[in-house]
Amino acid sequence: MDQMTDWSPFTQRARDWFETLRTRICTAFEDIEREAGSDAAFSYTPWDRHTEDDSEGGGGVRAVMKGRVFEKVGVNVSTVHGTFAPQFAGTINGASADAPGFTATGISLVAHMANPHVPAVHMNTRFLTTSKAWFGGGADLNPPIPYAEDTEAFHAAFRAACAPFDPGWYERYAKWADEYFFIPHRGVSRGVGGIFYDHLECAAEAQWDRNFAFTRAVGEAFLEVFPRIVRRRMGAEWTPADKQTQLEWRGRYAEFNLVYDRGTLFGLKTGGNVDAILMSLPPEAVWS
Amino acid sequence: MDQMTDWSPFTQRARDWFETLRTRICTAFEDIEREAGSDAAFSYTPWDRHTEDDSEGGGGVRAVMKGRVFEKVGVNVSTVHGTFAPQFAGTINGASADAPGFTATGISLVAHMANPHVPAVHMNTRFLTTSKAWFGGGADLNPPIPYAEDTEAFHAAFRAACAPFDPGWYERYAKWADEYFFIPHRGVSRGVGGIFYDHLECAAEAQWDRNFAFTRAVGEAFLEVFPRIVRRRMGAEWTPADKQTQLEWRGRYAEFNLVYDRGTLFGLKTGGNVDAILMSLPPEAVWS
Numbered sequence: 299m300d301q302m303t304d305w306s307p308f309t310q311r312a313r314d315w316f317e318t319l320r321t322r323i324c325t326a327f328e329d330i331e332r333e334a335g336s337d338a339a340f341s342y343t344p345w346d347r348h349t350e351d352d353s354e355g356g357g358g359v360r361a362v363m364k365g366r367v368f369e370k371v372g373v374n375v376s377t378v379h380g381t382f383a384p385q386f387a388g389t390i391n392g393a394s395a396d397a398p399g400f401t402a403t404g405i406s407l408v409a410h411m412a413n414p415h416v417p418a419v420h421m422n423t424r425f426l427t428t429s430k431a432w433f434g435g436g437a438d439l440n441p442p443i444p445y446a447e448d449t450e451a452f453h454a455a456f457r458a459a460c461a462p463f464d465p466g467w468y469e470r471y472a473k474w475a476d477e478y479f480f481i482p483h484r485g486v487s488r489g490v491g492g493i494f495y496d497h498l499e500c501a502a503e504a505q506w507d508r509n510f511a512f513t514r515a516v517g518e519a520f521l522e523v524f525p526r527i528v529r530r531r532m533g534a535e536w537t538p539a540d541k542q543t544q545l546e547w548r549g550r551y552a553e554f555n556l557v558y559d560r561g562t563l564f565g566l567k568t569g570g571n572v573d574a575i576l577m578s579l580p581p582e583a584v585w586s
Numbered sequence: 587m588d589q590m591t592d593w594s595p596f597t598q599r600a601r602d603w604f605e606t607l608r609t610r611i612c613t614a615f616e617d618i619e620r621e622a623g624s625d626a627a628f629s630y631t632p633w634d635r636h637t638e639d640d641s642e643g644g645g646g647v648r649a650v651m652k653g654r655v656f657e658k659v660g661v662n663v664s665t666v667h668g669t670f671a672p673q674f675a676g677t678i679n680g681a682s683a684d685a686p687g688f689t690a691t692g693i694s695l696v697a698h699m700a701n702p703h704v705p706a707v708h709m710n711t712r713f714l715t716t717s718k719a720w721f722g723g724g725a726d727l728n729p730p731i732p733y734a735e736d737t738e739a740f741h742a743a744f745r746a747a748c749a750p751f752d753p754g755w756y757e758r759y760a761k762w763a764d765e766y767f768f769i770p771h772r773g774v775s776r777g778v779g780g781i782f783y784d785h786l787e788c789a790a791e792a793q794w795d796r797n798f799a800f801t802r803a804v805g806e807a808f809l810e811v812f813p814r815i816v817r818r819r820m821g822a823e824w825t826p827a828d829k830q831t832q833l834e835w836r837g838r839y840a841e842f843n844l845v846y847d848r849g850t851l852f853g854l855k856t857g858g859n860v861d862a863i864l865m866s867l868p869p870e871a872v873w874s
Contacts, residue, residue: 482854483854483860483863483864484860545870549867552840552844552871553844553864556840556841556844556845557844557845557854566770566771566845572771572772575771576771576841576873579837579873580873581872581873581874582833582870582871582872583840583870583871583872584869584870584871585864585867585868585869586869
């Protein structure tokens, strides 16, 4: 593949996967609500950003569920294309003021849980093209009240997802997550980490196949491990003090997403759907 | 005055005013709590940012009250000096990587009210020196449930404060507030405005006197009008739906402060006290 590659069939394949994964995750989360005696279900809201001349286009579907176990969970899939604003283009891999065109498809998920003993979680994977083409993504676990057993299970799942592809990836991507999911002004991590990867470049078809397989493995790992952790903790008793801990922790989470998160910035700068972009914000937060 | 002016006596005079104003405001707000049958009082927490060699120094006092009328109000005074980080220096009036030194003294106030019919409010005034010296500040009213009568009273107070100085200032500074206190990604104003001014430069002593007098007038106007508005609304009945409106509105307020507010950015970039900087965040917020 060279710079003349038509990426659209690849974008379509990635999109199909992200939408399939979304549906499987939503089903898995609704199953958990059933086990808790709730009939909560995701509601789906499509949005689009087409301009009349289709120079800016695409859209997505925002899925939100407010349940008994999942206080608020959002799963957004989107597939968009357009041109970056000149100043912003220079900050994006393979784009510039002279070559500002892009396509992006991805899935993004944030779950805020009712029970403070159940960790919140974030997962996002995406495929982007500019003059380059690459995958990126990650997942991190965000327990207001951490349990070593959960942290280990989460990391083990992603270590296993990385292993068949490159023995060095888990270590590198876990470190990247530790660096990325950090709140500098507080001097604290936002959670207990996971993995973060970006610019996993596709310069040849074999690389695309490998990187796409890895991105699918990340999604599968998430789908296997997170429901397991939820089921382990969802029955735990919690006190008002635990809830307060959770609400204060969510304040830190909102700070990270609004001040530092690149995905939030990317969305706001490219005219994405505000409700979809900010779906990551907690249902309720306090600042003391 | 030229660039060799020793600004420290002027900084001291400005600081004395900001601290006096702080004390008068805190007393006025505690009086309101008494009228509501509460014995809430401000608690004062000093903080400092001195390095051992005093190249970075100063500090401030954070005053916070959690009362019956004032759900959470913070009033911070700070007087700091140091050098800007090279990349940040270029973004500040009169500073550069070659001349990164600065001093800053100011007062900053944010009040989040228990009753959704009582508007939240922000007020901040400050005096800064780099190779230049200037005043800046402003105040804006942030009602979850707006009343035209309150908006008019608030604007009238600042119009009157501006009038003796320059007949064009109110219009210019009110417009600046409308532009500044705006949430681009939502396409909405964060409140009903007020005034915003910056780079009110002091190149001669007569300008310093005038600009300092104006800054005092802004403080006096705030002290006169805001308690009056609070007393007008604090007895109003409110419903759970009103509270929900307020909590959702506070989510927008947190978004503005964390994504766009220059004062927040300035504080975080200059190693200010995080609790003082983020004291503006609401005690509780929701995102639907």
